[in-house]
Amino acid sequence: MKPKNIIEKIWDQHVVLSEEGKPDLLYIDLHLIHEVTSPQAFEGLRVKGRKVRKPQNTFATMDHNIPTKNRYQLEDEVAKKQIRALERNCHEFGIELAGLDSEDQGIVHVIGPELGLTLPGKTIVCGDSHTSTHGAFGALAFGIGTSEVEHVLATQTLWQHKPKTLKVEVNGELKYGVTAKDVILYIIGKYGVDFGTGYVIEYAGDCIRNMSMDERMTICNMSIEFGARAGLVAPDETTFEYVKGRKYAPKGEAFSQSVAYWKSLNSDEGAEYDQTIVIQGEDIAPMVTWGTNPGMVVPVDESVPSLSQAKDEKERTSFKRAYEYMGLNPGEKIDHVSVDYVFIGSCTNSRLSDLRNAAEVIKDKHVHPSVTAIVVPGSQSVKRQAEKEGLHEIFIKAGFEWRDSGCSMCLSMNNDVVPSGKRCVSTSNRNFEGRQGKGARTHLVSPAMAASAALYGHFVDIRKIKISSFTS
Amino acid sequence: MQPFQSVTSKVAVLNRANVDTDQIIPKQFLKRIERTGYGKFAFFDWRYFEDGSPNPNFELNYEKYKGAEILLAGPNFGCGSSREHAPWALADYGFKVIMAPSFADIFHQNCLKNGLLPIRMKDENMKQLLKKALGNDYECTVDLEGQRVYDKDGFEFSFEVDPHWKEMLLHGRDEIAFTLLYEEKIKSYEKERVVF
Numbered sequence: 001m002k003p004k005n006i007i008e009k010i011w012d013q014h015v016v017l018s019e020e021g022k023p024d025l026l027y028i029d030l031h032l033i034h035e036v037t038s039p040q041a042f043e044g045l046r047v048k049g050r051k052v053r054k055p056q057n058t059f060a061t062m063d064h065n066i067p068t069k070n071r072y073q074l075e076d077e078v079a080k081k082q083i084r085a086l087e088r089n090c091h092e093f094g095i096e097l098a099g100l101d102s103e104d105q106g107i108v109h110v111i112g113p114e115l116g117l118t119l120p121g122k123t124i125v126c127g128d129s130h131t132s133t134h135g136a137f138g139a140l141a142f143g144i145g146t147s148e149v150e151h152v153l154a155t156q157t158l159w160q161h162k163p164k165t166l167k168v169e170v171n172g173e174l175k176y177g178v179t180a181k182d183v184i185l186y187i188i189g190k191y192g193v194d195f196g197t198g199y200v201i202e203y204a205g206d207c208i209r210n211m212s213m214d215e216r217m218t219i220c221n222m223s224i225e226f227g228a229r230a231g232l233v234a235p236d237e238t239t240f241e242y243v244k245g246r247k248y249a250p251k252g253e254a255f256s257q258s259v260a261y262w263k264s265l266n267s268d269e270g271a272e273y274d275q276t277i278v279i280q281g282e283d284i285a286p287m288v289t290w291g292t293n294p295g296m297v298v299p300v301d302e303s304v305p306s307l308s309q310a311k312d313e314k315e316r317t318s319f320k321r322a323y324e325y326m327g328l329n330p331g332e333k334i335d336h337v338s339v340d341y342v343f344i345g346s347c348t349n350s351r352l353s354d355l356r357n358a359a360e361v362i363k364d365k366h367v368h369p370s371v372t373a374i375v376v377p378g379s380q381s382v383k384r385q386a387e388k389e390g391l392h393e394i395f396i397k398a399g400f401e402w403r404d405s406g407c408s409m410c411l412s413m414n415n416d417v418v419p420s421g422k423r424c425v426s427t428s429n430r431n432f433e434g435r436q437g438k439g440a441r442t443h444l445v446s447p448a449m450a451a452s453a454a455l456y457g458h459f460v461d462i463r464k465i466k467i468s469s470f471t472s
Numbered sequence: 473m474q475p476f477q478s479v480t481s482k483v484a485v486l487n488r489a490n491v492d493t494d495q496i497i498p499k500q501f502l503k504r505i506e507r508t509g510y511g512k513f514a515f516f517d518w519r520y521f522e523d524g525s526p527n528p529n530f531e532l533n534y535e536k537y538k539g540a541e542i543l544l545a546g547p548n549f550g551c552g553s554s555r556e557h558a559p560w561a562l563a564d565y566g567f568k569v570i571m572a573p574s575f576a577d578i579f580h581q582n583c584l585k586n587g588l589l590p591i592r593m594k595d596e597n598m599k600q601l602l603k604k605a606l607g608n609d610y611e612c613t614v615d616l617e618g619q620r621v622y623d624k625d626g627f628e629f630s631f632e633v634d635p636h637w638k639e640m641l642l643h644g645r646d647e648i649a650f651t652l653l654y655e656e657k658i659k660s661y662e663k664e665r666v667v668f
Binding site: 013016017021022023025027036037039040043048050064065076078079081082085127128129131142143144145146147148150151154155156157159161193194197198224227228229293314315317318321411412413430432433434435438 | 488489490492494495498499500502503504505506507517546547548551552553554555556559574575576577578581582585586634635636646647648651652654657658661662665
């Protein structure tokens with residue numbers, strides 16, 4: 001039999017129907033929903049008198065537009081309507097909801113794994129492009145639009161063309177101060193924001209293998225910024241260890257059986273991919289985005305690129321727009337750029353290890369007087385654990401605001417908005433124009449880099465700061 | 473979904489690379505619970521000044537592109553968020569066809585679900601059409617059945633479209649109703665598979 005890679009294996013196991021002239025009809029194991037991209041889908045069901053086919057395979061939370069301070073005071077009437085609609089829809093259609101008052105609430109891509117809903121070998125969808133995050137567990141997980149949300153609710157399936165496969169092999173070791181965030185930013189910078197279009201990625205290589213689940217989630221999370229709807233890492237002992245004992249994960253005998261099955265998902269020896277790229281971990285430095293897409297990124301000790309470094313006319317035009325929007329000049333040294341806001345949070349970097357890394361940098365120090373800094377834990381569970389370790393005290397003492405969980409300043413749908421013209425260092429995933437507020441200027445970095453920028457009021461090469469150790 | 477057969481229209485040009493869905497429909501408009509009425513918010517931050525007046529330098533505000541139902545865009549159009557509000561906004565604005573050298577995967581899929589035809593352009597066709605559309609009073613026709621684009625000057629090219637989605641678009645089919653025709657298949661899949 002022809003050797004298969006993990007993407008092909010999961011795909012083949014979920015094909016309900018494969019007919020000439022049609023995409024495959026793919027079965028969906030887990031459907032995560034949130035308040036922003038689901039109301040129209042439920043309305044569609046209601047209009048046609050349809051039901052949710054598998055409420056037990058569906059799980060909801062609210063994260064995008066909720067306040068991160070005074071979380072029960074929903075001042076935004078439009079957002080409130082959306083939140084109430086989700087509550088009503090979940091109630092009416094019998095879907096479990098981790099609402100604002102739930103101890104399980106959090107960013108959908110943080111709580112899926114935490115609760116053990118995210119498991120190897122599953123097909124997972126959500127009306128959110130960062131659903132790729134769940135790929136870290138060896139699941140085939142991708143973002144969908146609202147029509148597809150409705151389709152999955154009604155049929156538990158999706159019509160999908162079998163994707164091309166891309167192997168991204170990261171070998172070697174990361175140098176001191178270099179994190180998973182830097183790895184994925186480096187890859188996107190090197191190959192471009194649309195390189196992964198049409199592909200599902202398998203991240204492999206010993207560097208990935210040595211990463212914790214949190215780190216793997218950071219990598220898979222930004223597959224979409226690389227153009228790929230999904231990216232995954234084959235499950236291993238690190239995965240099983242993480243999953244074991246989680247609320248909805250299989251228990252006892254069922255767990256052992258699952259592990260045996262999960263192990264069989266690994267790509268076969270000699271499995272082929274449509275394309276393979278190889279990265280060396282040692283080549284990667286702490287990265288900072290300078291422009292208005294995640295591919296506009298440079299190592300912290302370098303400068304904003306000049307027009308002559310653009311590869312074609314189109315990129316020159318993009319560079320010019322980006323210089324203007326970002327208020328930067330070509331050739332300007334990155335570590336000279338001063339910053340106004342620091343946001344540590346989002347489905348990319350808001351997990352316990354991210355907060356530990358940031359806390360280690362700022363411990364016994366203070367945020368620069370010109371900087372407003374906030375920490376938004378990825379879930380209420382992350383928040384509780386961080387508080388148990390006393391991380392919140394380190395942040396608060398250093399001058400950070402310590403908030404409740406939510407998407408917050410990653411997309412600024414709630415009140416956490418960066419004012420026009422202000423510069424925000426962010427551990428999130430998108431630096432698009434207006435992403436954090438109209439006219440706001442976003443720089444994407446790792447949590448440690450964000451923490452150091454908060455202290456100094458400008459970017460600092462984290463490799464020059466001595467910290468006992470980075471935890472993961 | 474409205475059936476799509478053909479359209480003859482002006483071609484508006486937005487020749488920028490990597491136009492993301494945050495630009496197509498900024499997040500402040502995602503809090504609504506309706507599917508309609510997003511057209512007035514399309515490209516909001518580019519289209520209007522702070523005081524609400526139209527920005528005359530934004531391409532879609534050019535007089536010559538008023539009423540265009542075809543949009544000619546740059547590569548990787550629709551990258552970023554999965555928000556279907558982006559095709560909702562473009563369709564509500566009046567577009568029926570988006571042509572670009574490449575599209576982000578989720579956006580491409582979302583267009584097809586909303587009767588908005590995305591056409592991937594080959595370099596040579598892109599170059600020629602761009603030149604024409606940047607001029608004045610240019611119109612062309614997009615014929616989905618025949619899978620071709622042509623104008624009155626004899627310029628013509630064919631385009632590829634997935635046969636399944638072509639069928640769905642031509643007839644404006646309800647996709648869920650279509651899938652439910654396979655209900656028995658889904659049931660037997662659910663019955664036979666081992667769940668871990």
